[in-house]
Amino acid sequence: MGYLTEDKLVIVGAAGAIGSNMLQAALTLELTPNICAYDPFEKGMEGTAEEIYHCSFPGARVTWTSDIHEALSGAKYLISSGGAPRKEGMTREDLLKGNCEIAAQLGKDIKTDCPDLKFGVIIFNPADITGLTVLVNSGLPAGAIATLAALDSTRLQTALAQEFGVAQDDVTGCRTFGGHGEQMAVFASTARIAGTPLTDLIGGDQLSEERWQEIRQHVCQGGKRIIQLRGRSSFQSPAHQSVLMVKGVIEGEGYPWPVGTFVNRGAFQNIMMAMETELTRDGVTYTVPQGTDAENAELVASYTHLATLRDEVIGMGSLPPIDQWASVNPNLA
Amino acid sequence: MGYLTEDKLVIVGAAGAIGSNMLQAALTLELTPNICAYDPFEKGMEGTAEEIYHCSFPGARVTWTSDIHEALSGAKYLISSGGAPRKEGMTREDLLKGNCEIAAQLGKDIKTDCPDLKFGVIIFNPADITGLTVLVNSGLPAGAIATLAALDSTRLQTALAQEFGVAQDDVTGCRTFGGHGEQMAVFASTARIAGTPLTDLIGGDQLSEERWQEIRQHVCQGGKRIIQLRGRSSFQSPAHQSVLMVKGVIEGEGYPWPVGTFVNRGAFQNIMMAMETELTRDGVTYTVPQGTDAENAELVASYTHLATLRDEVIGMGSLPPIDQWASVNPNLA
Numbered sequence: 025m026g027y028l029t030e031d032k033l034v035i036v037g038a039a040g041a042i043g044s045n046m047l048q049a050a051l052t053l054e055l056t057p058n059i060c061a062y063d064p065f066e067k068g069m070e071g072t073a074e075e076i077y078h079c080s081f082p083g084a085r086v087t088w089t090s091d092i093h094e095a096l097s098g099a100k101y102l103i104s105s106g107g108a109p110r111k112e113g114m115t116r117e118d119l120l121k122g123n124c125e126i127a128a129q130l131g132k133d134i135k136t137d138c139p140d141l142k143f144g145v146i147i148f149n150p151a152d153i154t155g156l157t158v159l160v161n162s163g164l165p166a167g168a169i170a171t172l173a174a175l176d177s178t179r180l181q182t183a184l185a186q187e188f189g190v191a192q193d194d195v196t197g198c199r200t201f202g203g204h205g206e207q208m209a210v211f212a213s214t215a216r217i218a219g220t221p222l223t224d225l226i227g228g229d230q231l232s233e234e235r236w237q238e239i240r241q242h243v244c245q246g247g248k249r250i251i252q253l254r255g256r257s258s259f260q261s262p263a264h265q266s267v268l269m270v271k272g273v274i275e276g277e278g279y280p281w282p283v284g285t286f287v288n289r290g291a292f293q294n295i296m297m298a299m300e301t302e303l304t305r306d307g308v309t310y311t312v313p314q315g316t317d318a319e320n321a322e323l324v325a326s327y328t329h330l331a332t333l334r335d336e337v338i339g340m341g342s343l344p345p346i347d348q349w350a351s352v353n354p355n356l357a
Numbered sequence: 358m359g360y361l362t363e364d365k366l367v368i369v370g371a372a373g374a375i376g377s378n379m380l381q382a383a384l385t386l387e388l389t390p391n392i393c394a395y396d397p398f399e400k401g402m403e404g405t406a407e408e409i410y411h412c413s414f415p416g417a418r419v420t421w422t423s424d425i426h427e428a429l430s431g432a433k434y435l436i437s438s439g440g441a442p443r444k445e446g447m448t449r450e451d452l453l454k455g456n457c458e459i460a461a462q463l464g465k466d467i468k469t470d471c472p473d474l475k476f477g478v479i480i481f482n483p484a485d486i487t488g489l490t491v492l493v494n495s496g497l498p499a500g501a502i503a504t505l506a507a508l509d510s511t512r513l514q515t516a517l518a519q520e521f522g523v524a525q526d527d528v529t530g531c532r533t534f535g536g537h538g539e540q541m542a543v544f545a546s547t548a549r550i551a552g553t554p555l556t557d558l559i560g561g562d563q564l565s566e567e568r569w570q571e572i573r574q575h576v577c578q579g580g581k582r583i584i585q586l587r588g589r590s591s592f593q594s595p596a597h598q599s600v601l602m603v604k605g606v607i608e609g610e611g612y613p614w615p616v617g618t619f620v621n622r623g624a625f626q627n628i629m630m631a632m633e634t635e636l637t638r639d640g641v642t643y644t645v646p647q648g649t650d651a652e653n654a655e656l657v658a659s660y661t662h663l664a665t666l667r668d669e670v671i672g673m674g675s676l677p678p679i680d681q682w683a684s685v686n687p688n689l690a
Contacts, residue, residue: 039587048378048593052385071586077515078508078579078594080614083526175411182410193416246411253404254372260381261411281413 027083028274031142032058034099036130037106038088039063041256042147044072045263046103051081055101055271061088062095063106096137101274103266104130104158107148120150120333124342127154131161139163143273143307145266147172152203152284153333156296157343159286165355167307171284173298174265175258176200176208178281179246183239184217187231194218199282201298201313202326205247208298209322210240211315223316269303276305285310286356292327294346295334360416361607364475365391367432369463370439371421372396374589375480377405378596379436384414388434388604394421395428396439429470434607436599437463437491440481453483453666457675460487464494472496476606476640478599480505485536485617486666489629490676492619498688500640504617506631507598508591509533509541511614512579516572517550520564527551532615534631534646535659538580541631542655543573544648556649602636609638618643619689625660627679628667 033050037043038061047061061076063069073088089095096102107123114122127146134141141164146155155171162169181198185191197214215222226236242249250258265281272279283301285308288294292312299310314320337343350357366383370376371394380394394409396402406421422428429435440456447455460479467474474497479488488504495502514531518524530547548555559569575582583591598614605612616634618641621627625645632643647653670676683690 044593045378045381048382048597049385052382052597067586068588071583072593074515074579074583074586075591075593077518077525078511078591079597080507080511080514080525085524174413178411178413181413182407185410191418192410192413246407250404250407253400253407255401258408258411260377260405260408264381264385264412 027054027057028271029056030058031056031100031274032060032098033101033103033270034060034062034095034138036062036092036095036102036104037148039065039068039072040105041259042105042263044075045259046105046267047072047076047086048079049263049267050270051076051079051084051086053267053271055267055274057081057083057085059084059086060095060099061086062090062092064090066090092133093137096133099138100140100142101270102134102138102141102144103147103270104144105147105262105266106130107154120153120337121340121342123148123150123154124157124337124340127157128161128342131158134158134162134164141168143270144169145172145269146170147262147266150204150333152296152298152330153337155284156286156334157337159296160343160349160353160356163353163355165307166286166288167309169286170269170308171296172262172266172269173200173204173284174281175246175261176204176210176243176298178261178265180210180215180243183243184215184222187235187239188217190218199300199313200243201282201300202323203297203330206244207326207329208244209315209319209326210243211313211319212236213315213319214313272303273305273307279303283308287312288356291324294349295327295330297327297330360387360390361604362389363391364389364433364607365393365431366434366436366603367393367395367428367471369395369425369428369435369437370481372398372401372405373438374592375438375596377408378592379438379600380405380409380419381412382596382600383603384409384412384417384419386600386604388600388607390414390416390418392417392419393428393432394419395423395425396421397423399423425466426470429466432471433473433475434603435467435471435474435477436480436603437477438480438595438599439463440487453486453670454673454675456481456483456487457490457670457673460490461494461675464491467491467495467497474501476603477502478505478602479503480595480599483537483666485629485631485663486670488617489619489667490670492629493676493682493686493689496686496688498640499619499621500642502619503602503641504629505595505599505602506533506537506617507614508579508594509537509543509576509631511594511598513543513548513576516576517548517555520568520572521550523551532633532646533576534615534633535656536630536663539577540659540662541577542648542652542659543576544646544652545569546648546652547646605636606638606640612636616641620645621689624657627682628660628663630660630663
């Protein structure tokens with residue numbers, strides 16, 4: 025045993041279900057003993073911190089605060105689940121506006137308080153848009169801010185393992201790209217079931233085209249399904265996966281799932297979305313995935329959807345107009 | 358990385374806040390890939406299992422069921438947080454009766470379904486009494502069933518670290534014995550603050566006798582305080598610590614905190630309570646702690662309280678009368 029680094033990790037939104045799980049996961053995986061837990065809800069934050077102290081992680085030096093500047097100061101790694109939950113009566117636009125304002129402020133605070141941040145993971149919804157908003161406002165290099173995108177792919181892996189009755193590990197190459205949920209590109213061409221390409225199986229005896237479409241649909245609604253079953257949004261899987269992303273960067277040993285990253289290449293301009301990515305000590309690098317013509321078209325459609333959302337947020341004022349990004353964040357020039 | 362064993366671990370009550378956290382912690386700590394998650398609440402159990410699948414733990418083979426016999430069959434390790442929560446209008450006796458009936462049935466099921474269980478941790482309230490009830494009914498050796506007792510000691514460690522402004526690791530030898538909460542024995546004589554015996558500090562400039570009594574009181578109410586702060590019972594620390602107990606037995610490398618164990622020595626007869634314990638591959642062994650006269654008297658008082666509760670449960674029928682224990686469980690003869 026031994027911590028991977030002494031660098032400061034800040035967890036934003038650490039009193040919530042996801043954030044408190046992240047705190048525990050980060051210590052259990054021994055990322056760093058030097059963690060600051062932040063939440064504006066001071067009472068809940070203290071309660072969460074107390075629980076973590078009662079775990080008595082050897083060597084841990086966990087602090088907590090409801091002062092964001094104290095939290096971010098000197099941080100080298102960051103995970104934020106600190107968005108506002110959707111409340112009754114709120115429209116989708118209300119939620120988008122609220123969370124993008126939070127993201128813009130987080131970006132500005134990063135610029136002031138921890139300009140040397142090596143890597144930050146943003147997971148509050150809509151994550152690709154909030155992640156983009158943080159990145160532009162933060163002034164950080166494009167590869168230093170990423171969003172959690174793995175769950176769609178692990179949900180595809182889960183569904184295929186269940187469908188074929190094989191171990192989850194035997195389902196490889198599961199990949200969804202672009203946005204999330206209804207608007208994402210589910211790639212069948214990269215997946216293999218115990219070595220056999222999924223595309224060889226679709227339409228055959230074992231998996232009809234119709235059943236494959238059902239599975240796709242099931243995967244796209246994976247988040248909704250957790251709410252139906254548990255009576256609450258997923259919190260364990262997003263916490264675990266986002267902590268693994270930070271681990272991948274600290275260790276420089278990568279991360280096996282797609283990551284949401286800033287994309288500015290070819291058909292995909294000035295957007296954050298899930299690509300085929302690599303995590304190294306320097307953050308995220310990406311390649312544009314090449315699927316079948318239909319998959320590539322789905323990815324373009326997913327991009328177009330995200331670009332519309334992005335433009336909506338620019339209209340709201342949380343993101344500057346694209347032609348000003350390079351001056352707000354020279355790293356994006 | 359690599360799992361510590363291939364033996365089957367069953368988590369009882371795995372859809373709840375504590376149980377679902379245990380599931381994640383056991384996989385994160387790589388105890389075994391072979392985990393069965395059980396909960397009578399099928400829908401919530403499926404939702405929890407799905408979340409764990411979406412974590413995609415490499416090599417994991419997690420199954421879930423709402424059939425207790427399928428869950429226990431062939432299990433070598435068990436953790437149960439599967440008690441009933443206290444509901445409005447329930448008296449303490451209602452809760453005691455309900456949970457001891459659950460514990461008695463779990464013990465009987467263990468006897469039938471997994472008589473080769475190597476180690477089980479019982480954590481539902483009142484844990485020492487439910488643990489004793491499981492043990493007597495299970496037919497297992499005394500050291501094979503234990504209860505979680507660490508949190509009182511880690512709360513003492515936390516409170517002293519905060520009081521003296523030192524790192525938590527610098528507070529050593531924190532020990533509470535007997536029962537829990539108001540009825541436990543808090544040992545000051547074993548604790549050291551950065552090497553200095555706590556007893557040398559109490560009554561001096563740094564820690565008045567009055568302040569020490571306040572800290573004791575704070576520690577005794579540690580669980581209540583989490584409810585006040587978080588609006589819910591602690592779930593992360595009990596999950597983490599009970600998974601560490603199982604890890605200690607699987608690895609045979611011990612566990613640093615007191616464990617609740619079957620005690621039948623000297624003044625302490627036919628009871629389960631926290632002692633100075635050692636966890637090895639063979640389960641729990643204990644020694645009776647020796648404190649100051651006042652501490653020893655507190656421990657006897659704590660035992661007496663537990664013995665009264667035990668006798669109440671015998672009256673309720675979940676535990677047989679003590680003179681029948683040896684025939685129900687020859688390992689206790």
